[in-house]
Every structure is written in structure tokens, then in C-alpha cells.
Amino acid sequence: MPPQVSEDVEQSEGASLPQDHRSVREQPVWIFGYGSLIWKPGFQFTRRRIGFIRGYSRRFWQGDSYHRGNQQAPGRVVTLLEDANADTWGVAYQVQQDQLRHSLEYLNLRESVLGGYVCKTVTFYSRGVQARGSSTLALVYIATPQNPLYLGPAKAEDIAGQIVRSRGHSGHNLEYLLRLVHFMRSACPGVEDKHLFSIEAASLALAPAPADRQA
Template sequence: MKLLAITTSEKPSLWIFGYGSLVWKPDFKYKRSKVGYIEGYSRRFWHGDNFHRGDKDVPGRVVTLVEDQDACTWGVAYEVTDSQMEESLQYLNVREAVLGGYVTKMVEFTPREKYQGSLLALVYIATSDNPIYLGPATPTEIAAQITICRGNTGHNIEYLLRLAEFMRLYCPEVEDDHLFSIEAAALALVI
């Protein structure tokens, strides 16, 4: 991916939208961040993870975005500038594209503070043609898989609980039924 193709200002910067583990663990340097949302997508635990939160025998479940014109997905956008752009894209392309099977897309991001205005952000999305894409399942089935999986980054349930915690802390007015129903089912299995 060429930086000039995704930056447009004289002083180049790029916004990167995270809606999964990037909301609590970006692991790259950035200038600033904003909580907000993108429209037209639902967050779903439909993508397999055979490295970070699972393995090749028992893949974990992580989130991806699914087109849904009536939905919006909350997360965090990070602004990277100058040398941060190349470093962050190199890091994310390994973390998300090579290891995770995600593709990139530019989307319109709306910050929580409406007076700031919308901006374009790069987002990583796993598509259904990806070999480790798992697809839909019931909240109980997804939770059962999440509670038994562990990968190089940690236990899959940590990923689920941290994402739910982010939503409660930063977006308390948003009801993410998919996320919270899986969290409730997972907690019922382990408590």
C-alpha cells in the first residue's frame, strides 16, 4: 500500500480505525486518538484467529466488520503522522493482513464529539472468502469456542472481555447486542 494513495494533505497524516483489540492495544505510535464510529457495518465475532487468540487446531474468534447499512460500529481512530505512518502500516500489515487475513478499506469515521467533523480512516476487515473466516454462529457457540482458545497473545476470553469493557467505559449509551450476548454466554460457562 502506497502512503501517497491514502494521504491527501501537505503534512501527511493517516487515521486508522480500530474496532477490536486495537481499541485497547494499538501497539504502534500515534499522535492522537478519538473515540467514534463508522456507519454501514456491524461488528461480528465471525473471524478465526489461529495465531494471536487461537491456534491451527482450535482457532479463536475475533471480530470483523460485516456490511449492514442500518448499523454503526464504535471504536477508536488513531492519527499517525510522518514516520509513524510507515512504521504503523508495516506493523499492522503483519498483525492484521499477513497473520490475520484482513484487507484494508477507507471509511468515514465520525468522532464522538460531533463538532470535530467526520474524517477518512483506514480500516482492516476480514472477508468471508478468507480461509480462516468462521462465519455466523449462535452466541452460545461462539462463547464456547472463545472460552477454550488461547494463542500467542493470550486467552481468547481476554479479547472478548476487554472489548466489552471498552464499550462500557467509552460508549456506555451504545447497546452492542452481539458483543454483550457473547460476553454473557462466556461468563456463564466459566463462572
């Protein structure tokens, strides 16, 4: 049987708890997701927490030629921009040591090899505990301007047009956008993300009927 875990444990599809108690005696690692890792982590974890990191803004400035686009028509996905006055909300996953190697190998392929992201360490604040100053270090994947898929800033209408036209191995780029919007509105009510919501509005104005944009 799996070990007893705290009430904030949630299991994603394909994730599993450790098979014994040995790993809980070792230091776990936290991994923060602010894009598709929110709804599709794809790796093993033991605990999931909603919260935020400080000093970064989420931006649709990274090109995607595999998951949400292709070489001829790359999609747009999110990366982080250093911004001293901003917070970015997402989900952090606790990964035990016996899960870590498999998880990092998977993320290296998904985020670095196919996505052009680099791994950094940030401070993560869980929702509901920020008033007490509780925080933990977490790994996060960020696409920098140095990678060949980086597209950089553009008007919301131009980003929306690219999103509405693009599709990749993981589905339509619009689905990616709308999943992220749904997370923010349902899990982080009252948190404003002007960049995200402006692109949502511009994309819905351009998007075809729902039956034509299924992922």
C-alpha cells in the first residue's frame, strides 16, 4: 500500500505514489508548472499545490513547432519574463527522490529538447500560506531569447491570430490557451493576468465555431 500522505495530494493521470516509505526519508524536489504542466504534468509526483512565484510575468513569447504547432506554422506557448513587480500562478509538484530521475528525464525531453527551455530554481509560495511567509525552492523551465524557437513580444491580436491557426502533436494551440485561462479563473479567482486574458479575448474574436477547433 502507498504511504499516508497529506490532504493536498492529488494524482494526475499516469502519476503514482511511492511503493514504500523509503523515499519520504529523503529530501523531495518541487517542480513548478505555469503552462501545460498545470493540467498535464506527465511525470510521477506525490503532492500537488497551487501557488505562485514572484519576480516573473507569464508571456506567450515562445514558439512551439512540435506540441502546439509545426515547422511551417509554429504555435505560441508561455514562458516567463523577469518582472520584479509580478507574480505568476501555477502548480508545484512534489517529486520524491525515487521518482526524480524518471521525472527529470521526461521533462528534459519535453521542455528542453523539444521546447527550448532551460531549468532554473525559483521560490514557490503555496496558496493560503503566503501570509505566513511559507515558501519552498522549486525547479522551473523557462524559455530564454537565446533559443531558436523564441518569438518574443507581439500585439495581442497578432499572437491570437497565430494561436488560432496552429496545431501540433498535443492538439490545437487554442485549446492550450483556453485550458490555461480555465485554470486561472477556476483555481485562482480574483488573480488578474492581463496578458493572458487579452489574448483570450482576441483569440475568441478570431476563432471559428467550437466544432471546427476541437483539439
